[in-house]
Amino acid sequence: EDKVVQSPLSLVVHEGDTVTLNCSYEVTNFRSLLWYKQEKKAPTFLFMLTSSGIEKKSGRLSSILDKKELSSILNITATQTGDSAIYLCAVDSNYQLIWGAGTKLIIKP
């Protein structure tokens, strides 16, 4: 059975800290791995990582795919209160996205 596991489930840090969120997967037919940010409403797309694009960066956020370890990390540097959200990881397999349960990140001022 395909599965995606995220850790930690929740994380509380202070503004300015750097955080690392983890996503590991076991799927039968890996195509890509996607990261989303969910605040109070719908998830919004952050990054997509594939075999041909294993590292992405946008501002303070960056992500790396480790195909050997079947995992990915999402780094956020110099965190701000606006980074508080649930971060979701999903893996594209057999025409569907398999979702992790998410990491709830709280940034304290």
Added chain:
Amino acid sequence: NAGVTQTPKFQVLKTGQSMTLQCAQDMNHNSMYWYRQDPGMGLRLIYYSASEGTTDKGEVPNGYNVSRLNKREFSLRLESAAPSQTSVYFCASRWGTETYEQYFGPGTRLTVT
């Protein structure tokens, strides 16, 4: 360009009632999806439509039906609502069936009493 729209935003049903959640996208995407999201469980796929004219079951299809009315619209129907179907429902779309990001609608919060 509205993206993905869903109606209604909120709904309260009594057990046994039926309703249809509507979803439309204006991005000319081929694939559309219905998810439910419950606390601590992430997103679970109910049904999806890889292209106009096709629909397939996802992880949790029981109690639901779908219709891909045309390329733009994908509706989700609850024939006889149950309290276990209390959830937030998201519709999503993407260009192809893989290696493209999904775009989400704003969600429908459904409560079944």
